[in-house]
Amino acid sequence: MSEAQEFDINARTEAPLHGSEVAILRGSLAYQRDTLRWKCSGLTQEQLAQQCPPTDMTLGGLMKHLSLVESQWFDHWFRDAGFAPPFDTVDWALIENDWEFESARDDTPEELRALFDEAVSRSDAVIDEALTRGGLDEESVLTSPQTGETFTLRWILVHMIEEYARHNGHADLIRESIDGQTG
Numbered sequence: 001m002s003e004a005q006e007f008d009i010n011a012r013t014e015a016p017l018h019g020s021e022v023a024i025l026r027g028s029l030a031y032q033r034d035t036l037r038w039k040c041s042g043l044t045q046e047q048l049a050q051q052c053p054p055t056d057m058t059l060g061g062l063m064k065h066l067s068l069v070e071s072q073w074f075d076h077w078f079r080d081a082g083f084a085p086p087f088d089t090v091d092w093a094l095i096e097n098d099w100e101f102e103s104a105r106d107d108t109p110e111e112l113r114a115l116f117d118e119a120v121s122r123s124d125a126v127i128d129e130a131l132t133r134g135g136l137d138e139e140s141v142l143t144s145p146q147t148g149e150t151f152t153l154r155w156i157l158v159h160m161i162e163e164y165a166r167h168n169g170h171a172d173l174i175r176e177s178i179d180g181q182t183g
Contacts, residue, residue: 005113007034007041009183021136025157026127032164033120036066039171040112043178048112049105052177059174061101062167063112068100069163070119073156074126080141084122086115127153 012034015027040048040059048060071084082088090099104112130138136154143150175181 005037005041005043005109007037009038012038021154022131025136025154025161028161029157029164032161032168035168036063036164036171037113037116039168039175040109043109045108047178048109050174050178052174055170057101057170057174058104059171059178060104060107060109060112061098062171062174063116064100064104064107065098066164066167067115067119069160070123073151073160074123077142077151078130078140078153078156079126084119127157 013027013030015031016023019027040063043059045060048063049058051058068083068087071087075081075084083090087100092099107115130153134153136152136157138153139150140152140156141150172182
């Protein structure tokens with residue numbers, strides 16, 4: 001059995017109540033990322049693969065999915081650098097289901113946490129660099145297929161907070177179904 005990853009809830013980043021727009025956006029994103037770490041902590045591989053019907057989502061799948069989302073927005077859309085490993089080797093045209101959710105069942109807690117932490121670290125480096133160039137108004141290299149417009153860093157940060165908040169709601173329900181943990 002694989003060792004469960006721990007997270008101290010008292011170490012969770014709190015978003016500042018006052019400060020610059022950058023500080024509040026980054027703090028809010030860090031809070032959401034830490035919430036996911038907390039919801040996935042202390043669980044075995046089997047628990048991370050446990051479903052909460054009627055959905056087939058799992059906590060491990062959410063962690064891998066959000067690692068993909070980090071790469072999708074910061075590596076792909078924002079800087080057009082492709083996807084980070086292991087997502088760069090997936091033939092997305094052949095995928096019918098959510099590959100990241102399915103494949104996460106085979107990943108250990110350590111592998112999932114490392115993948116997630118690496119994705120977050122990479123994204124934070126992209127954010128840091130963009131802030132030195134154009135601030136929150138820095139525009140993505142790629143454009144929206146719907147509108148043809150670029151995405152601003154500000155929009156991507158707000159979207160990432162939204163994405164995490166939505167999935168952290170799922171994580172709340174899944175975690176409670178596994179071991180009763182709430183909060």
